[in-house]
Amino acid sequence: MEGPYHILQTIFQIVKNDSRPETYPCSPGEIILRQSQDWDLISQHLQTLMSEELVTMKKLDKYAVCITAKGLEKARSLTTFPQQHFSFTVSHAE
Numbered sequence: 001m002e003g004p005y006h007i008l009q010t011i012f013q014i015v016k017n018d019s020r021p022e023t024y025p026c027s028p029g030e031i032i033l034r035q036s037q038d039w040d041l042i043s044q045h046l047q048t049l050m051s052e053e054l055v056t057m058k059k060l061d062k063y064a065v066c067i068t069a070k071g072l073e074k075a076r077s078l079t080t081f082p083q084q085h086f087s088f089t090v091s092h093a094e
Contacts (some may be wrong), residue, residue: 012076028065046065049071
C-alpha cells in the first residue's frame with residue numbers, strides 16, 4: 001500500500017468506531033504513535049490526502065486531522081482483510 005493511503009488507513013483505524021468518524025479530531029500525536037515514519041513524511045502524505053479531499057486539517061488549539069466521507073469510503077475499499085474460516089477438531093487422546 002502506498003504511503004499516503006497507509007496514513008489514511010491509520011486515521012481510519014483511529015476513527016472507525018466513533019459514531020461520527022468524519023468529525024473525530026484526530027491529533028497528529030495519535031497518527032505518529034501508530035507510524036514508524038517521521039512527522040515530515042507523515043505531513044507530506046497528509047498534504048497528498050488533503051489534495052485528494054480524503055482528509056481535512058483544522059487548526060484548533062492544536063492541529064486536528066479529520067477524515068472526510070470520501071476518505072472513509074476510500075479507506076474501507078482499501079481494507080481487504082481476507083476472511084479466515086477456522087475449524088477446530090477436538091481429538092480425545094486416551
